[in-house]
Amino acid sequence: MNGESQVLPGRGHTSREGINMAAAPRTVLISGCSSGIGLELAVQLAHDPKKRYQVVATMRDLRKKGTLEAAAGEALGQTLTVAQLDVCSDESVAQCLSCIQGEVDVLVNNAGMGLVGPLEGLSLDAMQNVFDTNFFGSVRLVKAVLPGMKRRRQGHIVVISSVMGLQGVVFNDVYAASKFALEGFFESLAIQLLEFNIFISLVEPGPVVTEFEGKLLAQVTTAEFPGADADTLHYFRDIYLPASRELFRSVGQSPQDVVRAIVKVIGSTRPPLRQQTNVRYSPLTMLKTVDSSGSLYVRTTHCLLFRCPRLLSLGLRCLSCGCLPAQVRPR
């Protein structure tokens, strides 16, 4: 494909007379806008000073729409509309798309859920629910919008992946697997779709201070993890959970910060395939990049968590004050 001929949907273009023509707004469909990153992204895009976007902010339970509507303010009914969408339901996806005027130019697969705990204590049902939401939910939406994008030979699919799509984290086995699945799926698809002038972007935030963590903590305080042995439960409750809380407190990003990076990706003429958002987390992702055998990452994080918790605390404090050089900068 000729790079020069790539035109993203709805972008301004120059007429033969050299006049910069105003572009029609791009329709952006976002899943999971009842809270967190999805809500903030819908609001920031709807308030775009250049009015480049018409946002369809979706959620599975419309009874939760109050917070979004309040945050949208004057944009509600103008550049932002709210619609029902459960990414786990074919009918809901079909119904939502049938209500959209025109076509989806930008799809943001944001809806997702976490799952933590000792593997032995988690049911297969709970694991399948994570894959149904995080992985198959995205696949379902992509299958629905792709024919239109291919016909028009334009489109952008943004996937809210995670640093856990790049590296596993102890006691997050299933959640990380669902994000790894997204990374493999969308990297593969990106190659074919370039031929149709359709771009894929995997956004990889580190910890973000949203309801995500609270929901996980609520789940683990009530869960009993039947089948997990006493040592593993001790590692999970007394070592991992406090370390994870400290990580969120020290290097957790605000949804506003993450969304600024996503807005840049959506506005880019050449969107990147991968975009990390958290400079302070990057020393941890670097541990895998610099040693492709994977041992450096696994051994270092094992050591920090189980052998040198003081060093971990010190390292996190250091990262939070920004005194270590940032190796990966969001563009």
Ligand SMILES: NC(=O)C1=CN([C@@H]2O[C@H](COP(=O)(O)OP(=O)(O)OC[C@H]3O[C@@H](n4cnc5c(N)ncnc54)[C@H](OP(=O)(O)O)[C@@H]3O)[C@@H](O)[C@H]2O)C=CC1
């Ligand atoms: N917070 C973090 O530390 C990080 C989060 N991420 C990813 O960011 C994305 C957004 O999470 P975040 O904003 O933090 O968390 P939130 O829990 O605040 O938001 C998750 C959203 O997904 C929605 N959702 C869950 N299941 C479905 C479904 N079946 N259909 C439609 N919507 C659904 C939730 O709706 P409902 O209210 O109905 O449950 C909610 O709106 C997720 O994909 C997550 O994996 C990535 C890296 C870090």
Ligand SMILES: CC1=C(/C=C/C(C)=C/C=C/C(C)=C/C=O)C(C)(C)CCC1
């Ligand atoms: C890497 C690492 C840790 C935990 C990382 C966590 C908990 C990351 C969470 C990321 C999230 C929430 C991503 C969401 O998609 C520990 C245990 C502190 C030990 C030291 C190394």
